[in-house]
Amino acid sequence: MSSQPVHGGGELIPRPDKTFPALRAALAQVAPGRLAEMATERDTVFTMATQSNSFGPIAMFQLKWAAIIEIERRPDLVGRLRAAERAAQELDRDDPAWRAAMDEVRAVMDGARAAVAGATGE
Secondary structure, three states: OOOOOOEHHHEOOOOOOOOHHHHHHHHHHHOHHHHHHHHHHHHHHHHHHHHHOOOHHHHHHHHHHHHHHHHHOOHHHHHHHHHHHHHHHHOOOOOHHHHHHHHHHHHHHHHHHHHHHOOOOO
């Protein structure tokens, strides 16, 4: 995404609010190929929320996609994640390096979730 402006800290875009419109707009900038996936999941989640009379599924949807965008908007994180995912796919599960790759995937995802968990946008 070299055509995108780089904001402070090497970020492609500022961190969006966790509202659906803000998340959708941010995803369109950093990973437009995932918009259909987000829309399909949104439909499922909103149906679940309606059936269960709970906002829990919607809150989890927002946190998940905010974390995905957090990674995609930061070249350092997306690079770490993609490298770890590639290693995990290429290595044998008995190889200790496979576990290290999976730990790296988890660390990136957990860090992104923690970064956005209390954020309201910047």
